[in-house]
Amino acid sequence: MIKEEEEKKKKNDFFPLFLKHSLFYSQKRRKFAVDMSNIDSYIINLRDAQHKDIALHFKLDNDFFESIGQEEFLGGAFQVDLNIAYGAGDTFTFRYTFEGHVEVPCDRCLEKVSLNLSFQETIQIGYGDEDNNDGDATVIPFSQLTYDTAMDMYELIVLNLPLQRIHLAGGCNADMLSRFSMEEDSEDGEINFN
Secondary structure, eight states: OHHHHHHHHHHHHHHHHHHHHHHHHHHHHHHHHHHHHHHHTTEEEHHHHHHSOEEEEEEEOHHHHHHHTOSSOSEEEEEEEEEEEEETTTEEEEEEEEEEEEEEEOTTTOSEEEEEEEEEEEEEEEESOGGGOOSSSEEEOTTOOEEEOHHHHHHHHHHTSOSSOOOSTTOSOHHHHHHHHHHHHHHTTOOOOO
């Protein structure tokens, strides 16, 4: 009788333990799925684009720039509209429209400067052999069914940055500018203590 009660108790202990572990792992799987969905949100299924034109909208923020692993931007926010059209010869036309700003170090004073950007770009993507790349289109292998747009969006932002990334007149850090001018004077052999 005592053995029966102990076995019954073990069975009852097993169920809460099983339930606790299954809840723990399901929560962990859910968190993983959410993390992956943030990364996967920039991946396009090319088979869908072969049947109809696709219009997508992305919001790029600081998390996007951090996930790319770049060090050039200090932050930023963009609204990106992407239209994908399937064309002849197994090609896709990706039309991007960007609206937003990016934060970078100022070329003069090294303080953060926010640059507003608004631009449109078109990229051609086609199936083929890398040996046959004519330079006008991004060539992907025939076995590839998806395309990750994240790096394209990052590179398009970089390419559309102005050559000089500076504050508007009077916006630079005066203390930093005076330190730079003091260093320039000392390099010329002159010492300026003003």
